[in-house]
Amino acid sequence: MPSRTPSVPVAPDAAPPTQADLLDFVRRTAADRDLVASLPLDPEGRTWVRLDGPGGSEAWLIGWPPGTGTGWHDHADSVGAFLTASGQLTENSLATRLPTDGWKTLELSEDVDRERALGPGTGRAFGVHHVHEVLNPSPTEHAVSVHAYYPPLPRIRRYSRTGQVLRLEAVERPEDWQ
Template sequence: MTAVDIRLDHLAIAQRLAADPRAWPVMPRFHAVDRWYHRLATEPDHEVWLLTWLPGQGTDLHDHGGSAGAFHVFSGSLIEDTVTLSPGGPPRVTARELGEGAGRRFGTRHIHRITNRSDRPAVSIHVYGPALTVMTRYRISATGLDVKTVERAGSQW
Protein backbone atom coordinates (compact mmCIF):
# COMPACT_ATOMS: atom_id res chain seq x y z
CA MET A 1 0.00 0.00 0.00
CA THR A 2 1.24 3.49 -0.86
CA ALA A 3 2.15 5.69 2.09
CA VAL A 4 -0.17 8.66 2.56
CA ASP A 5 0.89 12.05 3.88
CA ILE A 6 -1.49 12.47 6.83
CA ARG A 7 -1.09 16.23 6.50
CA LEU A 8 -2.81 16.10 3.10
CA ASP A 9 -6.14 17.95 3.39
CA HIS A 10 -8.56 16.15 1.09
CA LEU A 11 -11.33 18.67 1.69
CA ALA A 12 -9.06 21.59 0.77
CA ILE A 13 -8.23 19.82 -2.50
CA ALA A 14 -11.95 19.37 -3.28
CA GLN A 15 -12.70 23.00 -2.41
CA ARG A 16 -9.82 24.25 -4.57
CA LEU A 17 -11.16 22.29 -7.56
CA ALA A 18 -14.72 23.47 -6.89
CA ALA A 19 -13.51 27.08 -7.01
CA ASP A 20 -12.53 26.75 -10.69
CA PRO A 21 -14.96 24.52 -12.62
CA ARG A 22 -13.65 25.91 -15.93
CA ALA A 23 -10.43 23.96 -15.25
CA TRP A 24 -12.26 20.63 -15.03
CA PRO A 25 -11.39 18.39 -18.00
CA VAL A 26 -15.12 17.52 -18.39
CA MET A 27 -18.34 19.24 -17.51
CA PRO A 28 -20.82 17.39 -15.28
CA ARG A 29 -23.35 15.17 -17.01
CA PHE A 30 -26.54 13.65 -15.67
CA HIS A 31 -27.95 10.19 -16.42
CA ALA A 32 -31.57 9.34 -15.71
CA VAL A 33 -30.83 5.84 -14.36
CA ASP A 34 -27.46 5.99 -12.56
CA ARG A 35 -25.17 8.51 -10.98
CA TRP A 36 -22.55 9.82 -13.38
CA TYR A 37 -18.91 10.00 -12.26
CA HIS A 38 -15.58 10.90 -13.81
CA ARG A 39 -12.08 10.86 -12.38
CA LEU A 40 -10.73 14.43 -12.55
CA ALA A 41 -7.19 13.75 -11.34
CA THR A 42 -4.85 11.01 -10.19
CA GLU A 43 -1.85 11.93 -8.05
CA PRO A 44 0.65 9.69 -6.26
CA ASP A 45 -1.08 10.22 -2.91
CA HIS A 46 -4.74 10.84 -3.89
CA GLU A 47 -7.37 10.86 -6.62
CA VAL A 48 -10.27 13.20 -7.35
CA TRP A 49 -13.73 12.31 -8.70
CA LEU A 50 -16.58 14.45 -10.01
CA LEU A 51 -20.06 12.99 -9.36
CA THR A 52 -23.58 14.02 -10.32
CA TRP A 53 -26.80 13.09 -8.56
CA LEU A 54 -30.31 13.50 -9.90
CA PRO A 55 -33.13 13.56 -7.32
CA GLY A 56 -33.46 10.08 -5.81
CA GLN A 57 -30.03 8.86 -6.90
CA GLY A 58 -27.59 7.62 -4.30
CA THR A 59 -25.18 4.98 -3.15
CA ASP A 60 -25.70 2.03 -0.89
CA LEU A 61 -23.78 1.70 2.38
CA HIS A 62 -20.07 1.41 1.60
CA ASP A 63 -16.55 2.10 2.79
CA HIS A 64 -13.50 3.17 0.80
CA GLY A 65 -11.24 0.19 1.33
CA GLY A 66 -8.96 1.90 3.83
CA SER A 67 -8.67 5.21 1.99
CA ALA A 68 -9.40 8.44 3.84
CA GLY A 69 -11.01 11.32 2.03
CA ALA A 70 -13.49 14.13 1.78
CA PHE A 71 -16.28 15.40 -0.40
CA HIS A 72 -17.53 18.87 -1.25
CA VAL A 73 -21.02 19.70 -2.52
CA PHE A 74 -20.49 21.96 -5.53
CA SER A 75 -24.20 22.47 -6.20
CA GLY A 76 -27.47 21.14 -4.87
CA SER A 77 -27.86 19.24 -1.62
CA LEU A 78 -26.92 15.73 -0.49
CA ILE A 79 -27.76 13.63 2.55
CA GLU A 80 -25.00 11.52 4.09
CA ASP A 81 -26.07 8.61 6.29
CA THR A 82 -23.12 7.56 8.47
CA VAL A 83 -22.96 4.20 10.25
CA THR A 84 -21.59 3.99 13.79
CA LEU A 85 -20.81 0.57 15.22
CA SER A 86 -20.91 -0.11 18.95
CA PRO A 87 -19.78 -3.39 20.51
CA GLY A 88 -22.78 -5.58 21.26
CA GLY A 89 -25.29 -3.05 19.95
CA PRO A 90 -27.00 -2.55 16.62
CA PRO A 91 -25.46 -0.25 14.00
CA ARG A 92 -26.62 3.34 14.38
CA VAL A 93 -27.31 5.46 11.29
CA THR A 94 -27.06 9.23 11.56
CA ALA A 95 -28.22 11.50 8.72
CA ARG A 96 -26.61 14.83 7.87
CA GLU A 97 -27.61 17.23 5.10
CA LEU A 98 -24.83 18.97 3.21
CA GLY A 99 -25.91 21.88 1.03
CA GLU A 100 -24.08 23.76 -1.68
CA GLY A 101 -20.61 24.75 -0.49
CA ALA A 102 -20.57 22.27 2.41
CA GLY A 103 -18.13 19.44 2.74
CA ARG A 104 -16.73 16.93 5.16
CA ARG A 105 -13.62 14.90 5.79
CA PHE A 106 -13.65 11.23 6.74
CA GLY A 107 -11.16 8.68 7.99
CA THR A 108 -10.05 5.29 6.76
CA ARG A 109 -12.83 3.33 8.51
CA HIS A 110 -15.79 5.47 7.40
CA ILE A 111 -19.00 3.67 6.35
CA HIS A 112 -21.72 5.77 4.74
CA ARG A 113 -24.20 6.26 1.94
CA ILE A 114 -24.94 9.45 0.05
CA THR A 115 -28.31 10.29 -1.49
CA ASN A 116 -29.87 13.22 -3.27
CA ARG A 117 -33.20 13.48 -1.45
CA SER A 118 -33.93 16.95 -2.79
CA ASP A 119 -35.86 17.95 -5.90
CA ARG A 120 -32.80 19.49 -7.61
CA PRO A 121 -29.75 17.88 -9.26
CA ALA A 122 -26.52 17.92 -7.25
CA VAL A 123 -22.83 17.91 -8.16
CA SER A 124 -20.03 16.91 -5.77
CA ILE A 125 -16.26 16.50 -5.77
CA HIS A 126 -14.70 13.56 -3.88
CA VAL A 127 -11.03 13.11 -2.95
CA TYR A 128 -9.56 9.81 -1.72
CA GLY A 129 -6.07 9.09 -0.47
CA PRO A 130 -4.62 6.76 -1.35
CA ALA A 131 -6.52 6.15 -4.58
CA LEU A 132 -9.42 3.71 -4.27
CA THR A 133 -8.56 0.09 -4.95
CA VAL A 134 -11.49 -1.61 -3.24
CA MET A 135 -14.90 -0.70 -1.83
CA THR A 136 -16.96 -2.87 0.48
CA ARG A 137 -20.74 -2.56 0.24
CA TYR A 138 -22.87 -3.34 3.29
CA ARG A 139 -26.44 -3.92 4.41
CA ILE A 140 -27.92 -3.60 7.87
CA SER A 141 -29.63 -6.78 9.02
CA ALA A 142 -31.16 -8.08 12.23
CA THR A 143 -27.69 -9.34 13.24
CA GLY A 144 -25.81 -6.11 12.51
CA LEU A 145 -23.80 -4.86 9.56
CA ASP A 146 -23.30 -7.49 6.84
CA VAL A 147 -20.95 -7.39 3.84
CA LYS A 148 -22.90 -7.51 0.55
CA THR A 149 -20.01 -7.29 -1.92
CA VAL A 150 -16.40 -6.27 -2.23
CA GLU A 151 -15.69 -4.43 -5.48
CA ARG A 152 -12.30 -3.84 -7.06
CA ALA A 153 -11.21 -0.77 -9.01
CA GLY A 154 -10.67 -1.35 -12.69
CA SER A 155 -13.00 -4.30 -12.91
CA GLN A 156 -16.20 -3.17 -11.20
CA TRP A 157 -16.07 0.61 -11.51
Protein backbone atom coordinates in the same frame (compact mmCIF):
# COMPACT_ATOMS: atom_id res chain seq x y z
CA MET B 1 -15.44 16.03 -22.23
CA PRO B 2 -14.90 17.77 -18.87
CA SER B 3 -11.43 19.03 -18.13
CA ARG B 4 -9.30 17.58 -15.40
CA THR B 5 -8.12 19.51 -12.41
CA PRO B 6 -4.35 19.96 -12.69
CA SER B 7 -2.39 18.06 -10.08
CA VAL B 8 0.64 19.37 -8.30
CA PRO B 9 3.76 17.27 -8.91
CA VAL B 10 4.84 15.42 -5.79
CA ALA B 11 8.42 14.66 -4.85
CA PRO B 12 9.01 10.92 -4.24
CA ASP B 13 9.78 11.56 -0.56
CA ALA B 14 6.76 13.87 0.00
CA ALA B 15 4.29 12.94 2.71
CA PRO B 16 1.02 11.46 1.46
CA PRO B 17 -1.99 13.78 1.49
CA THR B 18 -3.86 14.02 4.78
CA GLN B 19 -7.61 14.20 5.29
CA ALA B 20 -7.18 18.00 5.59
CA ASP B 21 -5.28 18.10 2.27
CA LEU B 22 -8.04 16.11 0.57
CA LEU B 23 -10.74 18.36 2.05
CA ASP B 24 -8.86 21.44 0.84
CA PHE B 25 -8.61 19.89 -2.65
CA VAL B 26 -12.34 19.08 -2.87
CA ARG B 27 -13.20 22.63 -1.67
CA ARG B 28 -10.99 24.26 -4.30
CA THR B 29 -12.21 21.92 -7.04
CA ALA B 30 -15.90 22.41 -6.18
CA ALA B 31 -15.36 26.17 -6.42
CA ASP B 32 -14.36 25.76 -10.10
CA ARG B 33 -17.80 26.61 -11.56
CA ASP B 34 -16.69 25.84 -15.13
CA LEU B 35 -15.50 22.35 -14.18
CA VAL B 36 -18.67 21.59 -12.20
CA ALA B 37 -20.89 22.86 -15.04
CA SER B 38 -19.00 20.74 -17.60
CA LEU B 39 -20.07 17.43 -16.04
CA PRO B 40 -22.67 15.74 -18.25
CA LEU B 41 -25.76 14.93 -16.18
CA ASP B 42 -27.89 11.87 -16.88
CA PRO B 43 -31.50 11.82 -15.65
CA GLU B 44 -31.30 8.08 -14.93
CA GLY B 45 -27.93 7.37 -13.32
CA ARG B 46 -24.89 8.89 -11.72
CA THR B 47 -22.18 10.30 -13.97
CA TRP B 48 -18.54 10.86 -13.09
CA VAL B 49 -15.20 12.09 -14.33
CA ARG B 50 -11.89 11.12 -12.80
CA LEU B 51 -9.74 14.06 -11.66
CA ASP B 52 -6.07 14.41 -10.78
CA GLY B 53 -6.02 14.52 -6.99
CA PRO B 54 -3.21 15.82 -4.80
CA GLY B 55 -0.20 13.64 -3.98
CA GLY B 56 -1.30 10.65 -6.02
CA SER B 57 -4.82 10.54 -4.56
CA GLU B 58 -7.83 9.33 -6.49
CA ALA B 59 -10.44 12.04 -7.14
CA TRP B 60 -13.83 12.21 -8.82
CA LEU B 61 -16.45 14.73 -9.92
CA ILE B 62 -19.82 12.97 -9.54
CA GLY B 63 -23.31 13.90 -10.77
CA TRP B 64 -26.29 12.64 -8.79
CA PRO B 65 -29.76 12.52 -10.42
CA PRO B 66 -32.74 13.15 -8.13
CA GLY B 67 -33.35 10.34 -5.67
CA THR B 68 -30.09 8.42 -6.28
CA GLY B 69 -27.58 7.17 -3.74
CA THR B 70 -24.62 4.92 -3.14
CA GLY B 71 -25.98 2.36 -0.72
CA TRP B 72 -24.03 1.55 2.45
CA HIS B 73 -20.29 1.13 1.84
CA ASP B 74 -16.82 1.98 3.08
CA HIS B 75 -13.53 2.81 1.39
CA ALA B 76 -11.52 0.22 3.31
CA ASP B 77 -8.00 1.46 4.02
CA SER B 78 -8.34 4.86 2.33
CA VAL B 79 -8.96 8.21 4.01
CA GLY B 80 -11.13 10.59 2.06
CA ALA B 81 -13.09 13.79 1.71
CA PHE B 82 -16.08 14.92 -0.30
CA LEU B 83 -17.96 18.14 -0.77
CA THR B 84 -21.22 19.13 -2.44
CA ALA B 85 -20.55 21.51 -5.33
CA SER B 86 -24.21 22.04 -6.28
CA GLY B 87 -27.56 20.73 -5.11
CA GLN B 88 -28.07 18.92 -1.83
CA LEU B 89 -26.68 15.61 -0.57
CA THR B 90 -27.34 13.69 2.61
CA GLU B 91 -24.77 11.47 4.29
CA ASN B 92 -25.92 8.75 6.65
CA SER B 93 -23.02 7.26 8.59
CA LEU B 94 -22.23 5.00 11.51
CA ALA B 95 -20.49 6.52 14.52
CA THR B 96 -18.70 3.31 15.43
CA ARG B 97 -15.60 1.46 14.32
CA LEU B 98 -16.44 -1.87 12.73
CA PRO B 99 -14.16 -4.88 12.66
CA THR B 100 -12.09 -4.64 9.47
CA ASP B 101 -12.38 -8.25 8.33
CA GLY B 102 -13.72 -11.65 9.31
CA TRP B 103 -17.43 -10.90 9.71
CA LYS B 104 -20.57 -11.06 7.58
CA THR B 105 -23.30 -9.75 9.91
CA LEU B 106 -23.22 -7.26 12.77
CA GLU B 107 -25.90 -6.08 15.18
CA LEU B 108 -25.51 -2.30 15.56
CA SER B 109 -26.31 -0.47 18.77
CA GLU B 110 -29.21 2.01 18.72
CA ASP B 111 -27.06 5.16 19.02
CA VAL B 112 -24.68 4.79 16.06
CA ASP B 113 -26.63 6.56 13.31
CA ARG B 114 -25.57 10.01 12.15
CA GLU B 115 -27.15 12.12 9.40
CA ARG B 116 -25.59 15.19 7.75
CA ALA B 117 -27.26 17.50 5.26
CA LEU B 118 -24.60 18.72 2.84
CA GLY B 119 -25.62 21.76 0.81
CA PRO B 120 -23.39 23.58 -1.68
CA GLY B 121 -19.91 24.20 -0.26
CA THR B 122 -20.44 21.74 2.59
CA GLY B 123 -18.40 18.59 2.94
CA ARG B 124 -16.37 16.45 5.26
CA ALA B 125 -13.24 14.39 5.61
CA PHE B 126 -13.23 10.86 7.01
CA GLY B 127 -10.82 8.19 8.15
CA VAL B 128 -10.32 4.58 7.16
CA HIS B 129 -13.23 2.14 7.46
CA HIS B 130 -15.83 4.96 7.54
CA VAL B 131 -19.17 3.30 6.77
CA HIS B 132 -21.73 5.55 5.11
CA GLU B 133 -24.23 6.08 2.34
CA VAL B 134 -24.61 9.26 0.30
CA LEU B 135 -27.98 10.26 -1.16
CA ASN B 136 -29.48 13.01 -3.29
CA PRO B 137 -32.79 13.50 -1.44
CA SER B 138 -34.25 15.92 -3.99
CA PRO B 139 -37.14 14.62 -6.09
CA THR B 140 -36.36 17.13 -8.87
CA GLU B 141 -32.80 18.56 -8.72
CA HIS B 142 -29.42 17.08 -9.66
CA ALA B 143 -26.49 17.40 -7.25
CA VAL B 144 -22.77 17.44 -8.07
CA SER B 145 -19.98 16.59 -5.66
CA VAL B 146 -16.19 16.23 -5.56
CA HIS B 147 -14.51 13.24 -3.84
CA ALA B 148 -10.86 12.39 -3.10
CA TYR B 149 -9.28 9.28 -1.53
CA TYR B 150 -5.79 8.29 -0.47
CA PRO B 151 -4.39 5.83 -1.10
CA PRO B 152 -6.32 5.28 -4.33
CA LEU B 153 -9.19 2.96 -3.49
CA PRO B 154 -7.82 -0.56 -2.90
CA ARG B 155 -11.34 -1.90 -2.35
CA ILE B 156 -14.86 -0.89 -1.46
CA ARG B 157 -16.96 -3.02 0.84
CA ARG B 158 -20.72 -2.90 0.14
CA TYR B 159 -23.28 -3.53 2.87
CA SER B 160 -27.02 -4.04 3.19
CA ARG B 161 -28.88 -2.85 6.23
CA THR B 162 -32.15 -3.98 7.78
CA GLY B 163 -32.94 -2.12 10.99
CA GLN B 164 -29.88 -2.45 13.21
CA VAL B 165 -28.41 -5.40 11.26
CA LEU B 166 -25.55 -4.60 8.89
CA ARG B 167 -24.52 -7.34 6.45
CA LEU B 168 -21.39 -7.41 4.30
CA GLU B 169 -22.62 -8.14 0.78
CA ALA B 170 -19.61 -7.71 -1.50
CA VAL B 171 -16.01 -6.58 -1.69
CA GLU B 172 -15.10 -4.73 -4.89
CA ARG B 173 -11.59 -4.09 -6.17
CA PRO B 174 -10.41 -1.67 -8.89
CA GLU B 175 -10.36 -4.43 -11.50
CA ASP B 176 -14.11 -4.89 -10.85
CA TRP B 177 -14.74 -1.27 -11.97
CA GLN B 178 -13.07 -1.55 -15.39
